[in-house]
Each structure stands twice: as C-alpha cells, then as structure tokens.
Amino acid sequence: MILSIKGAAKNVTGSKHLITTNKGKKILLDCGLYQNSAKDNEELNRHFGFNPADIDAVILSHAHIDHSGNLPLLVKQGFTGKIYATPATRDLCEIMLLDSAHIHESDIVFINKRRLKAGKSPLKPLYTVKDAGKCMKHFYPVPYNNEFIINEEVSFNFTDAGHILGSAVINLSIQEENKTTKLCYTGDIGRPNDLIIKAPEQFPQADYIICESTYGNRLHDDAALAGEKLLQIVRDTCITRKGKLLIPAFSLGRTQEIVYTLDCLKTQGLLPPVKVFVDSPLSMNATEIMRKYSDSFNDTIKHYMEKDDDPFGFNNLVYVQDAEESKALNDYKEPCIIISASGMMEAGRIKHHLHNNIGKENCTLLIVGFVPPNSLGHRLLRGDKQVKIFGEVHDVKINIAAINSYSAHADYNEMIQFLSCQQKQKIKKIFLVHGNEDVMYDFKIKLMEAGFNNIEIPDLDSFYELH
Numbered sequence: 001m002i003l004s005i006k007g008a009a010k011n012v013t014g015s016k017h018l019i020t021t022n023k024g025k026k027i028l029l030d031c032g033l034y035q036n037s038a039k040d041n042e043e044l045n046r047h048f049g050f051n052p053a054d055i056d057a058v059i060l061s062h063a064h065i066d067h068s069g070n071l072p073l074l075v076k077q078g079f080t081g082k083i084y085a086t087p088a089t090r091d092l093c094e095i096m097l098l099d100s101a102h103i104h105e106s107d108i109v110f111i112n113k114r115r116l117k118a119g120k121s122p123l124k125p126l127y128t129v130k131d132a133g134k135c136m137k138h139f140y141p142v143p144y145n146n147e148f149i150i151n152e153e154v155s156f157n158f159t160d161a162g163h164i165l166g167s168a169v170i171n172l173s174i175q176e177e178n179k180t181t182k183l184c185y186t187g188d189i190g191r192p193n194d195l196i197i198k199a200p201e202q203f204p205q206a207d208y209i210i211c212e213s214t215y216g217n218r219l220h221d222d223a224a225l226a227g228e229k230l231l232q233i234v235r236d237t238c239i240t241r242k243g244k245l246l247i248p249a250f251s252l253g254r255t256q257e258i259v260y261t262l263d264c265l266k267t268q269g270l271l272p273p274v275k276v277f278v279d280s281p282l283s284m285n286a287t288e289i290m291r292k293y294s295d296s297f298n299d300t301i302k303h304y305m306e307k308d309d310d311p312f313g314f315n316n317l318v319y320v321q322d323a324e325e326s327k328a329l330n331d332y333k334e335p336c337i338i339i340s341a342s343g344m345m346e347a348g349r350i351k352h353h354l355h356n357n358i359g360k361e362n363c364t365l366l367i368v369g370f371v372p373p374n375s376l377g378h379r380l381l382r383g384d385k386q387v388k389i390f391g392e393v394h395d396v397k398i399n400i401a402a403i404n405s406y407s408a409h410a411d412y413n414e415m416i417q418f419l420s421c422q423q424k425q426k427i428k429k430i431f432l433v434h435g436n437e438d439v440m441y442d443f444k445i446k447l448m449e450a451g452f453n454n455i456e457i458p459d460l461d462s463f464y465e466l467h
C-alpha cells in the first residue's frame, strides 16, 4: 500500500491523504480546503494532484472546512463513490458546505472585478450551491465503533476524536496478501476537558499513525477559568463602560461554547441583564444540530441539562437570522454582547460590527480563537493602532481582550496523553501533518522525549510504501 500526502503538509489547512492499495483501490482520507492566506491556495484548491474519478471512496474525519470543504469540487471533477462520515458530521457538512458554496459564489464577483482590471479572464467559483447539494448525495453515515467493510481489502472504524461534534479518528485495516496493516488517521484531536463534547476516546493499536500537530509546541490555559474571565470582561464593558462587547467566533463549536458559558453564568445569577445577540445564521443552524446530538455531550453538560434543558438559550439571548435585523444592531444603543462569525474576522457579519464600533473607547473586542498571521484579528491582537476594514482606514479605539483557554485542539501534552493508549514499540512510523513546519519540529522532539520514535514530517505530494 502507498500513502501519499496531498494536503496539510507543513501546513494547517487542506487536509487530504491518499491510500492506494496493492490492488489499486484508492481511498481518500479527508478532502479539505486550503484556507490560509498563501498565494498558491487558489491553484492548490482547484487542482487536486490526482484524478478525482480514480478515487473509490472518501472517509471523512470531521466537518470543518479545512477537512471537508473541497468535497463538492471532488464530485464536480468526477468522483462517484461514497463519502463515509459519522451521522453528525454528515448533518454538519450539509450546512457547512452550503455556506462555503455561498461564500465562493459571492467572493468570485469581487475576485473577477480585480482580474478584469488586471486584464485577466474571469474565473468560475470553485463550486456552487448546486454542486454542494450534489455532493451531499454521496454521504453515507457510519456510527462510531462499528467496523465497516469498504471492499475486500479495506475496512475501518470511527472512534471519537473529541474535537467537534461528530469528529472521528479513522482506524483503517488494510488486508494485503494475508497480512493486515493498521493505519490510524487522527483527524483533529480534541481536549480531555472540552466544555461540551466528550473526551477523545482510546483507539486501537496502529502500525502507522497520521497525526495532527496544530498545537505541538503549546500548552493551553485551564478551560475552567474561561467563565470567570468572560464575566469580568462583560462587567467591565457592559456595566462600567456601558459599551458593546463583540466576540468573533466560529459558528460551529466556539459559538456554542461561549453561549453555554454565558448560560451557566446566567443560571448562577451572575450575568448582568444585557442582551446577547448571536448574529450568524450558520451558528443558529449548527446549534440546532448540536441539540439533536446531545447524546454525544459529556457528563458535566448532561448533568447541567437535567436542570436546564437548553444550554444554548436563555432570556435575553437572541439568535439573529435576518440580514436586516443584523444591520439594525448598529442602531441598538444599549450595552450588549454580540457573538458573530467569522472567528478570524476576515469575513462575515463580525466585520460589519467591527467597522461600526472600532472607534469606540467604551466597546471591547474579545478574541477567543486562533487568529492566523496577517489576518485582521492578528493585527488587532498585536496592538496595531490603525487597521483597514472594507478598504477604509480606522483608528483602533476599541479595547482588545483575549481568552486563550477555549480551544478545540489538544495541546502537546494532551496529544501525547491521547497517543499513550498505544504500545510505542509497535508503531512503525508516525507522520506529522496539519501544523506549521516549526511547530512540527518542536512536536517531534516532545514525542521523542515521550518515547515515540520514527517520526516523519512529510512534504506535499511525498509518498510512502507501508508494509
């Protein structure tokens, strides 16, 4: 069997790993979109580096766009097989891929304006809403911990990765000439003490592991402190300074964590009586899906739900669907909390709220997630005094705050703890993917200190024969 690394090589986005069996069957693990600001993204997203029509099946680890977001193009370019995913991942992909298609359709209008000015020919969107709809027909739900046989050579089971709702570690068994090779792909690894979902589960012994490494050189703050810190910022902004608190957050995962934290504060009688607006239609739909799969929540939130059956809703909390209602928030004069996407502040309604409030000294922008270098969020966090939003230069008067304890990714200690269910001497190789190159080298050292050996940091398009 051959493993080819077709994405997320020394990079945090674009996850794609291709397995070709001895009999020539091709199984693709994830089909993510490149989302960082690199110039070659467009090219990498449009050209897979293999023929989609040759792929027999896709196994998907989770619904995040950097893992699932190029599936519609895969189908558009000729893939006809099944996409295996957990039931929750399937449901989440339905809203995430449609949203992604909407963004591609509207972004291309701006891109083409620029191209035409530069004398270049216009481009078609990467994929459309119609393409995303067609792609969904290929999904085939497979629950956790069920051995699923794809063909005479390949079977797999999903174990819970604890990263986001529905996220899975993919445990493959590949049968070749009376020999079975066990290959594990971690997808993204969650934290043992996530606020909402269960801890990552132990996974079966593997010969080879393809392992993420996002926070391979970082330790997170204690998640238990987030509530206290958030309450302090709400009091300072909304009560003392009578301003608006803006919280940019990913629609899936982070938004529900913030809302649940506020819900807990409200139940404890600690939350000041200010309105909370969740201004993102995608967040509203994602929250609905979270409610549907409350069985997969951890014991702490399940216990909480015995007293409060909706941990994502309370008096004073409003989900804003309509664009007009969102615009009306500009005229809302009372102190309030606005949670809106996108988390990186590069797109979405949060950009409008920031545009309107960046010059106000009594308001606060609270950053609760990863902001990549060169993003607007990164520039604000490092303290730039002036930033451009929608082409307009603004003086930054708004207060900038951050809480670092919210993370859907394990830190290096938590990843080592996750891998500790393995007998180290039985692992033939660990491939590090989904991380920045310098972080991967740091993580490799941490792993070696913990007794793991044979750690590889693959380049894009590199391939390995696995025995």
Ligand SMILES: [Zn+2]
Residues within 6 Å of the ligand: 062, 064, 067, 163, 188
């Ligand atoms: Zn993820």
